[in-house]
Amino acid sequence: MSRALVIGQGAAGLFASALLAEKGWQVTLAGRGAPAAAMSTGCLRSPPGNWRGTLLDILNRAGLHSAAGRRVGVSNLGTLFECALAPDICTWEEGNGPKGLSVIGVEGHPSLRPCLADAMLERQGVRSEHLHLPWKVPPDVPLASRFLDEGAWEVLARSMKEAREETVLLPSLFPLSDLHRVRWLEGHSGRKVLEAITPLGIPGQRFLEVLAGHAMKAGVSMRPGTRLVSLEMEGDRFRGAVLAGGLETRRLEADTLLLATGGALPDGMAISGRGLADPLTTFQVSTAGGPLQGGYAHRGHHLLLPSGREAANVFGAGDCLARSDRGYGGGLSEALNDAWAAVQAMEGP
Amino acid sequence: MNSDRCIKCGSCLRACPVLGDARGALFPGPRATGVDAPRFPERADAGPSALMCTMCHACELACPSSITLTKAMLRLRSELKGPGPSGHLRMRENVRATGRTVSADFDEWVEEGNDILYFPGCIGLGRLTSMTRAASSLLTSLDIKHDISSRALCCGSPLLKVGALEEAANVKRSNMEVLSAYRKVVVSCPGCAYQLRTEYGLEAKHMVEVLRDLPLRSRAEGRWALQMPCHLKRGLGPWTAEDLVGILERAGVELVRIPEEDVCCGGGGGLPSGFPELAASMARSKVRAYERAGVEGVITACPFCCLNLRREGLRVLDISEAVSLNE
Numbered sequence: 001m002s003r004a005l006v007i008g009q010g011a012a013g014l015f016a017s018a019l020l021a022e023k024g025w026q027v028t029l030a031g032r033g034a035p036a037a038a039m040s041t042g043c044l045r046s047p048p049g050n051w052r053g054t055l056l057d058i059l060n061r062a063g064l065h066s067a068a069g070r071r072v073g074v075s076n077l078g079t080l081f082e083c084a085l086a087p088d089i090c091t092w093e094e095g096n097g098p099k100g101l102s103v104i105g106v107e108g109h110p111s112l113r114p115c116l117a118d119a120m121l122e123r124q125g126v127r128s129e130h131l132h133l134p135w136k137v138p139p140d141v142p143l144a145s146r147f148l149d150e151g152a153w154e155v156l157a158r159s160m161k162e163a164r165e166e167t168v169l170l171p172s173l174f175p176l177s178d179l180h181r182v183r184w185l186e187g188h189s190g191r192k193v194l195e196a197i198t199p200l201g202i203p204g205q206r207f208l209e210v211l212a213g214h215a216m217k218a219g220v221s222m223r224p225g226t227r228l229v230s231l232e233m234e235g236d237r238f239r240g241a242v243l244a245g246g247l248e249t250r251r252l253e254a255d256t257l258l259l260a261t262g263g264a265l266p267d268g269m270a271i272s273g274r275g276l277a278d279p280l281t282t283f284q285v286s287t288a289g290g291p292l293q294g295g296y297a298h299r300g301h302h303l304l305l306p307s308g309r310e311a312a313n314v315f316g317a318g319d320c321l322a323r324s325d326r327g328y329g330g331g332l333s334e335a336l337n338d339a340w341a342a343v344q345a346m347e348g349p
Numbered sequence: 350m351n352s353d354r355c356i357k358c359g360s361c362l363r364a365c366p367v368l369g370d371a372r373g374a375l376f377p378g379p380r381a382t383g384v385d386a387p388r389f390p391e392r393a394d395a396g397p398s399a400l401m402c403t404m405c406h407a408c409e410l411a412c413p414s415s416i417t418l419t420k421a422m423l424r425l426r427s428e429l430k431g432p433g434p435s436g437h438l439r440m441r442e443n444v445r446a447t448g449r450t451v452s453a454d455f456d457e458w459v460e461e462g463n464d465i466l467y468f469p470g471c472i473g474l475g476r477l478t479s480m481t482r483a484a485s486s487l488l489t490s491l492d493i494k495h496d497i498s499s500r501a502l503c504c505g506s507p508l509l510k511v512g513a514l515e516e517a518a519n520v521k522r523s524n525m526e527v528l529s530a531y532r533k534v535v536v537s538c539p540g541c542a543y544q545l546r547t548e549y550g551l552e553a554k555h556m557v558e559v560l561r562d563l564p565l566r567s568r569a570e571g572r573w574a575l576q577m578p579c580h581l582k583r584g585l586g587p588w589t590a591e592d593l594v595g596i597l598e599r600a601g602v603e604l605v606r607i608p609e610e611d612v613c614c615g616g617g618g619g620l621p622s623g624f625p626e627l628a629a630s631m632a633r634s635k636v637r638a639y640e641r642a643g644v645e646g647v648i649t650a651c652p653f654c655c656l657n658l659r660r661e662g663l664r665v666l667d668i669s670e671a672v673s674l675n676e
Contacts, residue, residue: 033413034360149371200359225410225587246586247546262413 001026004346005241005252006220007228008260008268010035011332012318014211015051016258016339018058021218023347028252029215030223030243035208036262036319037332041197042207043073043086046333051340055085062210063179070094074101074169076112076196078120083197084333089174089182090195090203100127101194102163104156104170112171112196129164153181160189167191172198176209207332231257231282236305237312256313256346259283259303260339263319264291283311286322295322301342317342352384352421354414361418364411366613367401372630376401379408383418386425397434399425401627404510404618406583426512436622437511444516448502448523451475457482458499465495466531468545468553470538471503472652477667480652484537484556484669491563491674495535500527506544510619521549535559537667538652539580539589540617546585555585556668557593557650565600566675569666571645572603575610576635576658576665578651579617593650593668600672602648609638616657632661639663 002025006017009031017029048055052068059066065088073091075081083091092098101121105114114130121128133155160168168191174182182193197203216222226245231238240253262268269276275287276294284304286297296303298321302310317338319331326334361380367373375398382399402422409418432438440450447453453474459467467488469481481497488495502524505517528534528545534553536542545553575594582590597604615621615631635658639647646664648671649655655665 032410033415034358034364034411035413038360039358201363205363223587225583245588246582246584247543248586248588250588 002256003254004028004256004258005030005254006258006260007031007241008035008262008318008320009212009222009224010260010262010318010335011037011208011211012335012339012342013258013260014208014215015055015336016260016317016343017220018211018215018218019054019339019343020258020346021215021220023343027220028223028254029220030226030228031261032225032227032245034205037211037335038205038208039200040204040207040332041081041083041199041329042203042205042332043071043081043083043091043197044333044336045083045329047084048333049337049340051336052085055336058214059087059207059210062176062213064176064206064210065089067091067093072097073197074117074121074126074194076117076171076198078103078117078124080124080126081197086197087195087203089179089193090172090197092194097126098165098167098192098194100129100165100167102160102165102168102191103128103130104133104159104163104168105130106133106171111198111201112169117169117196127165128169131159131163133159153185154188157185157188160185160191160193163189163191165191167194169194169196171196172202174206175202176206179206228261228280231280233282233311236309238314256315258315258317258342258346259296259320260316260318260335260342261320263295268320269295283314284308288322289324292326293323295320297322301338301345315342315346351414351416352387354416355380355384356414358413360411360413361408364407366405366407366615366631367403367627370615370627370631370634372627373401379418379422382425383408383421384416387421397429397431397623399429400433400437400511400619401624402618403579403613403615403620403628403631405579405613407579407613410583423509423512426510427514429512433511434623436625437619440507440511440619440622441513441516444503444508444513444520448520449475450503450507453499454478455481455497457485457497459485459495459497460499461494461496463494463496464532465493466501466528466534467495467497468501468504468528468534468536468541469497470536470541470652471507472656473537476656477652480537480655480667480670483667487669487673488535488559491559493535493559496531498527504538504541504544505548506540507619509544509548510617511623517548525549537650537669539578539584539650540653543580543584555581555589555650557581557589557596560596560668560672561592564675565596565672567597567600567602567671568673569602569645569648569671572605572643573597573666573671574605574607574639574642574644574647576614576647576649576651576654577611578649578654579613581650582611596668596672597648600675602671604648605642605644607638607642609635614654614657616651616653621653621657628657629661632657632663636661636663 118130508517
């Protein structure tokens with residue numbers, strides 16, 4: 001059985017790890033820190049590739065029912081948000097949207113401001129009204145955004161009952177463990193729930209939690225809280241790596257390395273001057289187009305050595321790769337696309 | 350300090366188990382205490398609620414910018430004005446009077462000049478004496494002859510957590526006189542192990558590291574879950590945590606793994622003494638998760654986890670009570 005070491009616990013790393021494990025690889029996944037996918041909206045803005053069915057299957061089996069196609073939702077600012085693959089609770093199929101929306105906000109909750117969302121929706125021709133839940137949350141708590149008290153859900157259900165419209169737009173309140181609340185709320189209020197599309201909150205984290213759960217079930221050995229500190233190369237071949245976590249470091253051998261780290265952040269790529277530098281200085285980094293386009297140079301997801309030759313058994317996926325354009329909000333689709341392609345490359349012809 | 354690297358993503362807030370508890374709503378959160386307070390000292394006086402952190406390191410692991418939030422919070426604690434919660438004052442008084450955070454109930458000292466010292470820690474000596482006896486006899490059965498010194502005092506870790514830097518330096522001085530006479534120190538508490546390694550520079554071994562490669566068998570009948578100690582997994586490191594699982598699996602313990610096993614129980618950071626209601630509420634959430642899993646109880650490797658979860662009626666075994674030598 002081939003052993004793969006995957007570095008990076010974001011969308012690209014998790015998806016690739018699961019795919020590899022399902023193909024019979026023995027996979028170790030190391031990574032630290034919340035990845036960009038956890039800060040995303042958990043919705044894909046560019047159309048999925050061949051992996052569309054695979055991803056939908058993973059999401060649906062975890063109970064996060066999702067659909068691909070032309071989907072529309074409402075952002076936490078009240079703007080209409082178009083995407084290509086998203087959960088049902090936050091989007092509808094284009095042309096099948098609700099006639100009107102009642103926006104319910106929690107006072108002090110930064111992720112959905114009902115007055116603003118209401119006004120924005122009206123301007124875009126969506127009939128709407130706004131309501132406030134009658135209690136205050138301290139300013140930092142809402143980012144955790146979890147209704148911790150059973151009573152809170154009951155208050156919310158009662159407020160939903162008073163809504164004029166059939167569909168109610170809510171802040172993102174449903175981590176994976178609370179997804180069953182959606183049906184409960186709908187049953188108790190007779191209204192349909194629409195979750196506002198929200199970055200930096202529960203939706204991105206939930207998406208990632210689904211991928212992580214799937215990778216774990218597929219048999220990936222997860223090493224959260226570890227980071228790559230050095231690589232052992234023999235000519236153009238990767239032999240092993242040293243990982244650090246807590247007060248310890250350990251050496252790990254593998255047959256293949258997949259780098260799926262982030263972009264220009266402290267632990268992924270380091271910005272030096274106006275260019276980018278690989279903290280490990282093992283591979284070629286392209287700075288063409290500036291830091292935002294820069295990253296590891298690669299040929300068919302094979303990383304290149306400074307000499308320009310391909311590293312025999314080192315691959316790349318996700319935000320760490322150099323690319324000519326980076327579509328706004330398209331990172332999640334790109335990461336998954338890369339993971340799929342890198343796995344194909346690792347499997348060989 | 351590397352707090353300049355904060356990108357305001359809120360990952361630390363979502364990872365924080367205190368903010369995730371209904372009774373923790375007053376805690377300003379890791380960002381306010383770990384990033385904003387060091388940068389804006391004039392706004393830093395958050396009062397005693399800034400102490401409502403269990404030091405579980407979850408925020409630090411979640412931070413994409415590798416900000417050392419726990420370190421920043423520890424420093425803030427030493428700079429806080431005002432008397433602090435009464436439980437913290439009591440703890441400091443205990444240390445001044447007895448050298449330990451709680452007075453020792455244990456009196457079976459072994460001072461025979463062995464070159465290994467078993468260091469049970471304040472909780473092991475004061476509250477969990479049966480764990481201390483179990484650990485000591487397990488070590489003896491494994492042919493690890495050891496002393497248990499009446500002169501070894503609090504390691505200082507809880508003192509740092511309540512901002513008592515001077516007292517922490519004092520106990521370190523007395524402890525060094527005792528500990529330096531030994532070739533090796535074995536500890537049951539991951540907090541003590543972390544403190545002895547990082548602050549004393551000693552090669553202190555946690556019980557898990559001692560038991561790692563030894564032939565053991567389970568003493569735990571039925572299905573048991575795991576309570577992963579924060580200072581074991583996120584302090585000493587993920588490999589020590591893996592070793593704990595490995596030891597139990599090889600010994601034949603029927604382990605039930607649940608996602609909540611990694612979440613802080615609320616027993617650390619001076620929370621049980623400073624904010625007992627919050628510590629109890631966090632423990633109750635964990636107990637509910639374990640009850641849903643339908644297990645006999647949990648196995649852990651931390652006296653603070655033991656104590657805090659037992660208070661809520663859960664059966665908790667320390668690793669040294671869960672395994673024995675396989676003869």
